[in-house]
Amino acid sequence: MRRAVVLGSGSALPDRIVTNEELSQRVETSDAWIRERTGISERRVAAEGELTSDLAARAARAALKDADLTPEDIDLVIVATATPDLTFPSTAAFVQAKLGIKKGAAFDVAAVCTGFVYALSTANAFLSTGQHNRALVIGAETFSRIVDWEDRGTCVLFGDGAGAFVLEAQDTEERGLLGSVLRCDGSMTSLLYVDGGPSATGTTGHLRMEGNKVFKEAVGRIASAMVEASEAAGVGLSEIDWFVPHQANQRIIAGVVKKLELDPAHVVSTIARHGNTSAASIPLAYDEARRDGRIRDGDLVMIEGMGGGLTWGAALFRA
CATH class of the missing domain: 3.40.47.10 (Thiolase/Chalcone synthase)
Structure with missing residues (x-):
């Protein structure tokens, strides 16, 4: 049975940490209020000029290293995101270019917080049919760009970052x-x-x-x-x-x-x-x-x- 097997994973986080205490200086909230209702203590926020595709490419490089592969081994890039660099082209196209991948397909999946599950399932469909052989499946967001920083009900919840899987089509019933x-x-x-x-x-x-x-x-x-x-x-x-x-x-x-x-x-x-x-x-x-x-x-x-x-x-x- 031909299945998509996870060969490696990688992640990327912005350097800047925003604590609950810092948010309490901006909106009417407190560290205790946020922790009790959400479990969140801090989140990462992308720097000015740091794009969703930048985080996605960093996570992808880490995943490729973990899988002991190179960009030349990839023929499918799927990025799950609700915060693309631009309306179009897809963030996946930018990631493909930043990694130097010259073959295969690249596109985004828009299912917000379920996006990575959708993207993984989509990649499996492409790989299991033999249409593609190896895929990068990436979830990447810069939600700090669309959060209303005056709305304490949402601004305390979200952060920025990216994570990636390298998938390979294999004939296996075990993995x-x-x-x-x-x-x-x-x-x-x-x-x-x-x-x-x-x-x-x-x-x-x-x-x-x-x-x-x-x-x-x-x-x-x-x-x-x-x-x-x-x-x-x-x-x-x-x-x-x-x-x-x-x-x-x-x-x-x-x-x-x-x-x-x-x-x-x-x-x-x-x-x-x-x-x-x-x-x-x-x-x-x-x-x-x-x-x-x-x-x-x-x-x-x-x-x-x-x-x-x-x-x-x-x-x-x-x-």
Whole structure:
């Protein structure tokens, strides 16, 4: 069976750290208020002139090094992002150019916080059919550019960063992507969106969110997708070695863990130091757990996300 196998991972974070204390100087909030409601202590913010494609390319180079490959080995680049460099061309095109890749396809996937799950599943479809051989799948965001820094309900949540996987098509029944589930309910767009765009307003706009309503939708939808993904793979949830969730809110992560009776000791959480980096959060967290030795070759890993659209989904793979 031809599957997309993860050969390597990499990540990139901006240098600047913005603490809760610093935010409390800008909006009416406090470190205790943010920690209690989100689990976030700090987040990274891109420097002036530091683009989404810059972070994406850095993460991609790290992933290629981890996989012991070069850009010449890649024939597919997919970038999951809600904060592209420009309206067009795609951020993936810029990344392809920065890496010096001259062959294959490059395009973006727009599913916000579920973007990396969508991108991984899309890459698997291309690789499993033989259309492409090796892919870079990248989640990269500069949400600091679309956050309203006067809205304490959103500005405390988000951060910037990028994470990347190198995937290779292999004939195997042991490793690779085993199952995935992608979902969207477009009737709920008003819960989480950006109030600007080329066609609607001719502006970039700012992120808007009905946080309480999103929270109420999150746990049930995420848990359901995880169950479906595990069933599609023929694997029980109890067999999963590591749960690497989208880092949206520590309370949401805890809610999913409790609902599915997962082992909290096998949950990877980076939200305290990264905040919500949208499409970048899953590969950022995965890469950290790989580098510190928690996730090892052969481990079963479940990822999930939920974002604007509303989109949500989950995927199960063997590292």
